[in-house]
Amino acid sequence: MHPFRNLLLVATGHADSLEKTPTPETWKVLFNMARYQSLLGILYDGVLRLPEHQRPPQELLDNWQELAGLTASIYRRHLQRIEQLEPILERMGLRGCILKGTVFSSLYPKPEHRLYGDIDLWVEGSRRSIIRAFEAEGYTMSDILYQEAKVDLFDDTDVEIHFHPCKMYNPLRNARLQRFFEANAPFKGTLSYAGTRFNAVFCMAHMYRHYLEGGIGLRQMLDYYYVLQDLRPEDRGPVMDALTKFGMQKFTAAVMCSVQFNFGLEDEYLLCPPDKVYGERLVNDIIRMGNFGVLDKRNYSGDGETKWKRFIRKNRRVFSNFKYFPGEVFWSPFARVGQWCWRLLNGYLR
Numbered sequence: 001m002h003p004f005r006n007l008l009l010v011a012t013g014h015a016d017s018l019e020k021t022p023t024p025e026t027w028k029v030l031f032n033m034a035r036y037q038s039l040l041g042i043l044y045d046g047v048l049r050l051p052e053h054q055r056p057p058q059e060l061l062d063n064w065q066e067l068a069g070l071t072a073s074i075y076r077r078h079l080q081r082i083e084q085l086e087p088i089l090e091r092m093g094l095r096g097c098i099l100k101g102t103v104f105s106s107l108y109p110k111p112e113h114r115l116y117g118d119i120d121l122w123v124e125g126s127r128r129s130i131i132r133a134f135e136a137e138g139y140t141m142s143d144i145l146y147q148e149a150k151v152d153l154f155d156d157t158d159v160e161i162h163f164h165p166c167k168m169y170n171p172l173r174n175a176r177l178q179r180f181f182e183a184n185a186p187f188k189g190t191l192s193y194a195g196t197r198f199n200a201v202f203c204m205a206h207m208y209r210h211y212l213e214g215g216i217g218l219r220q221m222l223d224y225y226y227v228l229q230d231l232r233p234e235d236r237g238p239v240m241d242a243l244t245k246f247g248m249q250k251f252t253a254a255v256m257c258s259v260q261f262n263f264g265l266e267d268e269y270l271l272c273p274p275d276k277v278y279g280e281r282l283v284n285d286i287i288r289m290g291n292f293g294v295l296d297k298r299n300y301s302g303d304g305e306t307k308w309k310r311f312i313r314k315n316r317r318v319f320s321n322f323k324y325f326p327g328e329v330f331w332s333p334f335a336r337v338g339q340w341c342w343r344l345l346n347g348y349l350r
């Protein structure tokens with residue numbers, strides 16, 4: 001067993017020690033792999049569960065501890081900023097729902113060690129009314145897309161406003177997905193959190209989109225590992241039915257393989273039987289590409305890339321998955337052109 005996978009199993013409580021004690025050089029490799037997968041805090045907890053003689057050299061361990069502490073400080077800041085969101089929304093007469101990060105972290109044994117990015121806030125209402133409400137309060141909205149926009153609420157924490165939790169390229173499947181979100185919208189009071197059944201669908205759709213566009217990492221897989229463990233048995237069938245309607249059954253089967261292989265998830269929590277063919281490809285891509293494809297050279301361009309070349313590069317990246325997910329990939333260029341035209345007509349290309 002690869003020592004990194006072994007360490008993942010220790011971190012999730014499916015192993016008590018490593019099969020073989022790593023050398024100092026191997027520990028450096030494992031540390032860098034954890035960094036590229038955005039799992040430094042989570043795997044630091046795994047390191048602390050190891051017997052003393054299997055732990056990394058003290059200098060590396062101290063560095064690891066420092067970075068885990070930094071992750072915890074970001075977590076505390078996120079909680080403070082989320083508390084500040086409620087009066088902001090109340091003042092504007094809006095209702096919002098927190099997506100992803102803080103919601104998923106609550107399922108972890110140590111929420112403070114899950115790495116955080118921005119705050120994702122799904123706001124109820126039409127896109128125009130939401131934009132007008134924020135701009136009327138003096139906040140600047142930027143990068144306005146079909147499903148989301150950035151807003152300058154805080155100096156030290158990025159906030160992304162979602163008009164839709166996520167989207168798909170295929171217009172029919174996207175319409176079905178949006179109807180699901182509308183029918184299962186978790187808005188309660190001024191500020192709420194998405195529940196596990198909702199997240200079991202939303203998180204899969206979010207991973208699917210990012211996998212096609214640029215890549216996903218083990219942090220997203222670990223989020224889903226904990227979502228599956230928290231999902232009620234009676235909800236697994238309806239969740240899988242919904243994912244099938246959205247054309248994600250093959251990807252779901254690959255994810256089941258990944259969470260079982262990497263984290264030791266028991267069969268009782270699976271949504272469907274794992275697909276080893278698709279799953280092996282997904283597992284290898286995740287390790288090779290890093291979190292959100294940070295190591296994938298296809299996601300980066302040289303200096304002076306034109307919009308046309310960027311369009312070609314991004315579609316070439318998506319079409320590398322055509323053999324596996326043709327029903328979604330086929331629509332990628334049409335969706336991109338449609339989004340550009342929509343932004344141009346609405347004055348959002350600024």
